[in-house]
Amino acid sequence: MKLYKIAVLPGDGIGPEVTKEAVKVLNKLSEIDSRFYFETKEFNWNSEYYLQHRRMMPENGLEQLKKFDAILFGAIGDPRVPDPVSIWELILPIRKQFQQYVNLRPIKLLRGLENPLKQEVPVDFVIIRENSEGEYINSGGLMFEGEKREMAVHNTVMTRQGIRNIAEFAYEYARENGLSKLTNATKSNVMSYTMTFWDQVVEEVAAQNKNIAYEKYYIDALAAYFVQRPESFHIVLASNLFGDILSDLGSAIVGGLGIAPSGNINPKGTFPSMFEPVHGSAPNIAGKGIANPMAQIWSAALMLDHLGRKDLHDAILRSIEEVLMEKKVLTPDIGGNASTVEVGNAIISKLKME
Ligand code: ATP
Numbered sequence: 001m002k003l004y005k006i007a008v009l010p011g012d013g014i015g016p017e018v019t020k021e022a023v024k025v026l027n028k029l030s031e032i033d034s035r036f037y038f039e040t041k042e043f044n045w046n047s048e049y050y051l052q053h054r055r056m057m058p059e060n061g062l063e064q065l066k067k068f069d070a071i072l073f074g075a076i077g078d079p080r081v082p083d084p085v086s087i088w089e090l091i092l093p094i095r096k097q098f099q100q101y102v103n104l105r106p107i108k109l110l111r112g113l114e115n116p117l118k119q120e121v122p123v124d125f126v127i128i129r130e131n132s133e134g135e136y137i138n139s140g141g142l143m144f145e146g147e148k149r150e151m152a153v154h155n156t157v158m159t160r161q162g163i164r165n166i167a168e169f170a171y172e173y174a175r176e177n178g179l180s181k182l183t184n185a186t187k188s189n190v191m192s193y194t195m196t197f198w199d200q201v202v203e204e205v206a207a208q209n210k211n212i213a214y215e216k217y218y219i220d221a222l223a224a225y226f227v228q229r230p231e232s233f234h235i236v237l238a239s240n241l242f243g244d245i246l247s248d249l250g251s252a253i254v255g256g257l258g259i260a261p262s263g264n265i266n267p268k269g270t271f272p273s274m275f276e277p278v279h280g281s282a283p284n285i286a287g288k289g290i291a292n293p294m295a296q297i298w299s300a301a302l303m304l305d306h307l308g309r310k311d312l313h314d315a316i317l318r319s320i321e322e323v324l325m326e327k328k329v330l331t332p333d334i335g336g337n338a339s340t341v342e343v344g345n346a347i348i349s350k351l352k353m354e
């Protein structure tokens, strides 16, 4: 029997409500197939913890997490704690220390969901976003006149190794999943230092992968194509900032935040990867028991895929799709009146191995 150790960080708001359903799914999988077992351990490093301890996790928090095969994360955010605290003290240290330089976002219109674009086309691609450098490094400066800010500079840093890493991951993902085209999101016509370098390194990797078609679009045009012909993409490779924006656009064209999953991946497997829904803690609906658990459950499915269990990933997605197609047990965000727990149970009741 293979044992997988999963660290669960439920977080704040609806995080604990939806992670509970995802853990139930893992338990059910352990139950229906005795060849593997998912052992989960919960860590309550959330805003409540911060208010008590003035830090988001214990000093040896990362040491503790290191021992796990993967991390399932809910959402962090609480009106009583400023947003940057949880980002700088919890999420970014995990991403950085565990070298999770890939952000993976499937953009897939599940069967049973209405297409928000009202088009009769299948939408099924992934966005692979650089997750560790680029536009989001914390570097820059301000120029003052007296007390007044007069000029601001924010630096972008792209390294050959960083670009190579993400491009190589993208091509490997394409090969493993039988995808035949990669779309590079760029803006090298205007950003003449960083994005021309990005294109150059991406194209060096593309040249070694000639059996996979390569195309390149400027980010502005690409945003429009996401709406006009989303069916034409397989893999979209993007820098940190562009990937961030495209991911939200992507989730909007396939049904919204209650469904959208993501992974922060360390492809080399030297440290655990972390999987989380795209949505935040949604304090406005927290405690009401109406949050949609599908994004969290799909994130758990991505985790299983990453751990080499594509069969279990596919089994979970099939169950989610069955529940969507029946249209009987859905949360209010997608037009139903069922609770988080009812949707979780409905998905679990459909789970079976092929
Ligand atoms: P945070 O500060 O943690 O990001 P937020 O207030 O920005 O929280 P999000 O979770 O990012 O909230 O989502 C914005 C809105 O989308 C929420 O207020 C909520 O109404 C809706 N929403 C998000 N996730 C879900 C979900 N799983 N189920 C139902 N509705 C959701």
Ligand code: MG
Binding pocket: 279, 280
């Ligand atoms: Mg938010």
